[in-house]
Amino acid sequence: MSQALTIVVPTYRREGVLLETLKRLFALNPSASEIIVVDQTEQHSDEVSCALDSWQVLGWMRWLRLKHPSIPGAMNRGLLEASHPIVLFLDDDIIPHSGLVEAHASALEKTDAALVAGRVIQPWQADLDFRGESDFHFASIRPAWIPDFMGCNFSARRDIMLRVGGFDERFVRVAYNFEAEFAHRLRRAGYRIYYEPTASIHHVRVGSGGTRAFGDHLRGHRPNHAVGAYYFILRTWSGWRSLGRLLARPLRSVATRHHLRQPWWIPATLIAEATGMVWALVLAAQGPRYLSSGTCITDRASNA
Numbered sequence: 001m002s003q004a005l006t007i008v009v010p011t012y013r014r015e016g017v018l019l020e021t022l023k024r025l026f027a028l029n030p031s032a033s034e035i036i037v038v039d040q041t042e043q044h045s046d047e048v049s050c051a052l053d054s055w056q057v058l059g060w061m062r063w064l065r066l067k068h069p070s071i072p073g074a075m076n077r078g079l080l081e082a083s084h085p086i087v088l089f090l091d092d093d094i095i096p097h098s099g100l101v102e103a104h105a106s107a108l109e110k111t112d113a114a115l116v117a118g119r120v121i122q123p124w125q126a127d128l129d130f131r132g133e134s135d136f137h138f139a140s141i142r143p144a145w146i147p148d149f150m151g152c153n154f155s156a157r158r159d160i161m162l163r164v165g166g167f168d169e170r171f172v173r174v175a176y177n178f179e180a181e182f183a184h185r186l187r188r189a190g191y192r193i194y195y196e197p198t199a200s201i202h203h204v205r206v207g208s209g210g211t212r213a214f215g216d217h218l219r220g221h222r223p224n225h226a227v228g229a230y231y232f233i234l235r236t237w238s239g240w241r242s243l244g245r246l247l248a249r250p251l252r253s254v255a256t257r258h259h260l261r262q263p264w265w266i267p268a269t270l271i272a273e274a275t276g277m278v279w280a281l282v283l284a285a286q287g288p289r290y291l292s293s294g295t296c297i298t299d300r301a302s303n304a
Contacts (some may be wrong), residue, residue, distance in 0.1 A: 005084050005086040006032065006035075006086070006087050007088045007089075008079070009022070010089070010091075011038070012040040013041050015044065018048065021092050021093060021204075022055065024095060028096060028101050030102055034062070036082065038066060038075070038081075039063060040070070062081070070169060070175070072168060075089060075151070079161055086108060086155055087155065087156055089151060093205060094153070094204060097201065100201065103196060104155035104199045114157055114192060114193065115157075115192075116155045116156070117146060117148075117153070119196070120201060120203050121200065123203070126202065138195075147193065148179065150179065151179045152201070153201045164189050165288075165290030166290055170288055172227060173225075174228060180232060184236050222272055223279055226272050231283050233246055234280055234284040
């Protein structure tokens with residue numbers, strides 16, 4: 001029996017891996033009541049376009065197209081379009097456990113959490129044994145109440161997400177720390193986040209598309225990664241603590257093993273950090289871009 005749950009899959013410049021992910025989602029048991037693909041890709045191959053169009057015609061999924069890439073923007077669009085009271089957000093390059101939907105729905109019901117973070121097993125963690133570990137990480141096998149979550153596998157109550165404004169669309173490009181900023185607002189509003197290890201996925205982590213379309217933060221001078229880090233500081237800290245974190249960030253960005261081994265990348269990284277800081281200051285001055293509390297939000301879930 002299907003759960004009253006919508007799966008939202010934001011995608012950007014992904015081809016075959018997107019189709020494989022969707023096939024796996026169609027095969028979940030129990031399945032989701034609705035799957036929405038929020039597609040920011042400029043143009044797909046004929047094979048991918050044909051498959052997505054066919055699956056939409058069959059009613060297996062809804063295929064929404066966005067003109068401009070934005071991770072929080074795509075997730076907000078999926079949130080608004082969702083027809084059910086629980087929304088499960090997943091990356092487009094994953095292998096889900098067959099009981100993923102049931103695990104998320106059950107965890108939300110039994111804990112009364114606002115948001116459930118699922119287990120994320122990265123490629124380098126696939127063969128590791130976590131049974132003896134006590135420290136928390138997102139491949140842990142121990143359930144826990146946590147302060148944060150990963151955007152590639154989490155479910156939340158749609159009404160609460162709308163109540164706190166959805167995701168801040170001022171997080172641009174890689175949108176680094178957009179989940180942390182949302183979690184910060186969620187906690188300040190009195191809600192809690194629960195980690196459920198049985199709600200598990202393997203992250204394929206393909207080398208192209210998605211956030212990796214914006215380049216490697218260790219090997220480039222563009223601020224695509226840095227801007228989110230500075231914007232997060234400006235949105236969640238104040239006074240001298242904010243200033244201290246802003247000034248410390250450039251030093252931390254080059255105090256890495258990569259820069260120690262390849263110091264010629266230090267100038268490029270510092271340029272990216274400086275540009276990112278200026279960009280973040282401009283974005284912060286404009287104020288956050290949350291979902292409006294006005295008429296653009298419709299409570300679809302109340303009719304589910």
